[in-house]
Amino acid sequence: MAKKPFGELLEQFHRSQKLISEELGRRVIGQERVVNQMVAAILTRGHCLLVGVPGLAKTLMVATLAEITSLEFKRIQFTPDLMPSDITGTNVIDELPDGHREFRFVRGPVFTNILLADEINRTPPKTQAALLQSMQERQVSSGTTTYDLPDPFFVIATQNPIEQEGTYPLPEAQLDRFMFSVHVEYPSLKEERLILSTTTQAEPAALRTVLSSTQILNMQKLIAAIPVTDYVVDYAARLVRASRPSDPSSPEFIRQFVDWGAGPRAGQYLIWAGRAFAAMEGRFAVSLDDLRQAAIPVMRHRLAPNFAAQAEGLDSVKLIKKLIDAVAEPEVKKFEQPHAPETIEVFEEGS
Numbered sequence: 001m002a003k004k005p006f007g008e009l010l011e012q013f014h015r016s017q018k019l020i021s022e023e024l025g026r027r028v029i030g031q032e033r034v035v036n037q038m039v040a041a042i043l044t045r046g047h048c049l050l051v052g053v054p055g056l057a058k059t060l061m062v063a064t065l066a067e068i069t070s071l072e073f074k075r076i077q078f079t080p081d082l083m084p085s086d087i088t089g090t091n092v093i094d095e096l097p098d099g100h101r102e103f104r105f106v107r108g109p110v111f112t113n114i115l116l117a118d119e120i121n122r123t124p125p126k127t128q129a130a131l132l133q134s135m136q137e138r139q140v141s142s143g144t145t146t147y148d149l150p151d152p153f154f155v156i157a158t159q160n161p162i163e164q165e166g167t168y169p170l171p172e173a174q175l176d177r178f179m180f181s182v183h184v185e186y187p188s189l190k191e192e193r194l195i196l197s198t199t200t201q202a203e204p205a206a207l208r209t210v211l212s213s214t215q216i217l218n219m220q221k222l223i224a225a226i227p228v229t230d231y232v233v234d235y236a237a238r239l240v241r242a243s244r245p246s247d248p249s250s251p252e253f254i255r256q257f258v259d260w261g262a263g264p265r266a267g268q269y270l271i272w273a274g275r276a277f278a279a280m281e282g283r284f285a286v287s288l289d290d291l292r293q294a295a296i297p298v299m300r301h302r303l304a305p306n307f308a309a310q311a312e313g314l315d316s317v318k319l320i321k322k323l324i325d326a327v328a329e330p331e332v333k334k335f336e337q338p339h340a341p342e343t344i345e346v347f348e349e350g351s
Contacts, residue, residue, distance in 0.1 A: 003343040006284070009222050014282035016219070019210040023068045026205040028061050029198065030191035037182050037297050038065060038156065040276035042114075043219050046179025046269065047135050047155040049120075049170075049301065056184045058158045062116045069211040071113035072150070078123040080166065084130035088140045105142050110134050113150055113213065117157035121167045128174055131155060135177040152216055179269045181301035218346040219279075225344050226275040232286050233271065234330040239295065240267040242327050243303055243320075251326045257309035257319060262302035269298045284340040288329060296320050 017039070024035055034050070038061065041048040050058045059075070066073030076087060089108035093101050109115065110131070120128060134140055138149045157178070159170075175181070187195060198205075241247045243261030245254055254261065273294035274286040296317055303316040 001345050002348050003345050006222075006225065006341050006344055009218070009344055009346070010279060010282060010284060013219055013222055013279050016211060016215065017280045020065075020068065023207055023210050024061070024064055026207060027064050028057055029195045030187045031057065031061065031184065034182050034184055035061065035065075036277075036280065037180050038062075040273055040280065040294075041156075041179045042152070042154050043216065043223055043279075044179065044269075044272040044276050045152070045154075045220060046272065047177060048157070049175070049178040049181045050156065050158045050184055051161050051181060052158075052184030053162055053186075054160060056186070058184055059116065059118060062114065062156045062158075064207065066114045068207050068209055069114075069213075069216060070209045071152070071213055071216070073114045073116070074109040074112040075116040075118055076109055077118050078120050078127070080123060082123045082127045084127050087127065087130045088134070089142060091142060103143075105145065105147070107147070108140075110140060111147075111149060113152055113154070115153075115155050117155055119160060120157040121159050121170060124168055125171060128168065128170060132174060132177065135174075152213060152220070175301045176263065176265055178301065179273070180297040182297050183300075212349065214347050214349050221344055221346055223272070223275045223279050225341050226279055226284065226286060227340050228271055228275065228286050231330055231332060232274065232288065232291065235288050235327075236267045236270045236274075236291055238330070239270070239291065239323065239327050240264070240299075242323055243299060251323070253322060253326075254319070257305055257312070257314055259304040259306045261304075262299050266299050266302050270294050273298060292324055295324055 020039060021032070021035065028035065038048050038050075040046075042065075050062075052058055063073060063075070076082075085108065087108050087110050089106050089111070091103045091105050094104045095101050117131065134149060134153070135155050138151070138153050140147045140149065161183075238249065240262045242250050243254060243258065243266075244250055245258050245261065247261075250261070270291050271286070274290035277290040277293055278284070278286045299320050300316050303319060305314060305316055305319060309315070309319065
């Protein structure tokens with residue numbers, strides 16, 4: 001471990017973010033918003049759910065991100081016959097030279113740095129639940145033994161929103177484990193022309209590694225050190241509490257169109273996402289705009305519109321936008337200015 005100036009690390013982080021974007025752009029056309037949110041989730045130890053129709057490069061984005069960061073990457077194609085042990089691992093019996101037998105745990109694909117859970121809603125809830133402990137505690141339990149997962153560890157899952165036959169919607173407890181729910185949209189005409197011209201060549205663009213696992217761990221420490229004022233915390237709490245129909249501070253349209261709102265974990269992820277967005281822009285403090293930028297991907301899957309909302313054509317995104325407009329900012333004079341630390345203790349390469 002070594003101590004380095006906070007400002008120097010923040011500048012290095014900002015440069016690294018540009019390198020990531022440039023390198024990803026060599027293989028992934030467009031989708032800057034999606035990529036930024038994926039990177040923000042990874043750098044805050046969060047997990048990401050990508051929702052989009054087939055052919056929008058969801059798998060390619062995850063695989064490319066793993067390739068340029070030198071992290072170990074594994075992909076699981078979720079199917080109806082997938083079992084929990086196919087993900088976490090299983091105990092097998094080994095016969096020893098002396099004739100005795102003993103159990104040995106064979107680790108599953110979850111023991112990696114970046115796990116792509118492809119089409120996660122195509123496997124039954126029993127198998128989906130195998131990821132719950134991994135996502136929350138970053139551990140796997142088998143029998144009486146608990147195994148730690150590698151650090152860093154992230155789950156990026158994909159879903160197809162248009163085909164629901166033969167699928168198993170994720171339960172709310174598992175959805176809440178995902179920091180972001182990111183909807184991948186169709187590319188623009190300009191982007192699609194570029195996609196067609198570049199991806200139909202004989203060989204894909206060669207990529208270089210721009211981040212090591214040690215650098216990612218140091219970036220996580222840097223983001224954790226980004227100061228957050230009471231002013232920002234108060235706004236995050238107001239925004240989350242206003243999404244709950246039973247809360248006295250909730251607007252009338254929330255009480256009318258929402259069955260249940262976001263829990264405290266949404267507020268935590270708003271703060272973490274705000275820190276990541278601030279650091280990615282080279283700023284040492286979180287602003288309310290950072291929280292507003294994070295509100296939709298953080299709260300989209302934590303807000304449950306009712307039948308009345310569906311009848312009015314209101315989904316969770318439209319309700320969150322109305323909520324952002326309705327929630328007032330706190331009084332600035334009550335809060336102090338943020339103070340960033342002078343130095344941060346970071347990992348050294350090879351340690």
